[in-house]
Amino acid sequence: MSEMPEVVTITTVVDETPTVKTFVFDKLFAFRPGQFCMVWIPGVDEIPMAFSAANSITVMKVGDATQALFSLKAGDKLGIRGPFGNGFSPSGKVLAVAGGIGVTPLFTLAASGEVDTFILGARTKEELVFAEDLEKVSDLKIATDDGTYGFHGFVTGIIDQIDITSYDTICVCGPEMMMKGVLDRLVAKGIENRGQFSMHRYMKCAVGVCGSCCMDDHGLRVCKDGPVFTGDLIKSGEFAHHHRGPSGRKE
Incomplete structure (x- = not known):
């Protein structure tokens, strides 16, 4: 876990729906399903996000920070801090x-x-x-x-x-x-x-x-x-x- 933002480069942006995008970046993060990271959008804000894969976050546009995130494209930078939290602990069915x-x-x-x-x-x-x-x-x-x-x-x-x-x-x-x-x-x-x-x-x-x-x-x-x-x-x-x-x- 890193408590300091690690700078990553966005490699791909996937339009999942009209209001949801997946941002794929160039570094892998080890995490448990349910853990989250803090995503730093340079010059804007830092917000919590769940990982959607070891190298991606999937985001819905709901406020100023996510709107700024939606303006980013491949080649732009983000800061990723984490993972944080406990995650899910599934057992049985x-x-x-x-x-x-x-x-x-x-x-x-x-x-x-x-x-x-x-x-x-x-x-x-x-x-x-x-x-x-x-x-x-x-x-x-x-x-x-x-x-x-x-x-x-x-x-x-x-x-x-x-x-x-x-x-x-x-x-x-x-x-x-x-x-x-x-x-x-x-x-x-x-x-x-x-x-x-x-x-x-x-x-x-x-x-x-x-x-x-x-x-x-x-x-x-x-x-x-x-x-x-x-x-x-x-x-x-x-x-x-x-x-x-x-x-x-x-x-």
Whole structure:
């Protein structure tokens, strides 16, 4: 793990969807699926990103930093710091549940051959990321909000159609309200301890010092104690209720 940015050169930019790009760079990083790196965009900002491979990150354009990242092309430079965090710890029969760009850390888990069933959700068919690759390495089930592909509805609708208790590990990443829907179903079955949820919070240092990513009420640091937490840890507290912004205030 490097706590100082390592300068990399972008070799390829892949347009995955109209709002998602993969940036491939010229150096390899050893990481566990679910770990993250801090990506430094020179002159702009440093933001946390999940690896999509040992030499790539996959990014959705959602704010100023990612918009600046989207303007970069092959030959441009980035700084990569990390990897950080704990990553997923799958065992037995594994279900992965992803929503939107939350597919990224779970894609690396599936690519390593550790996922039996993968439930992938997106707003539309056009916004599905990595679907073709995931179909090759797992039993893929797809949900789209508008019904343009697969199940018409949310990923939780597919979960309601399967026996979730047959899985030993349920790995989840996506919008927080989506993850809350999954957690509610695990709690109802009494298996919340089988759930592993990848959390996203505002981060500055990524090494557990600044406290900007601490979660109420237990004080767990997303960068150091996470970003992956079991369902029994997060079922109470701020999860799906609020988070802290750059100023430290609840939002």
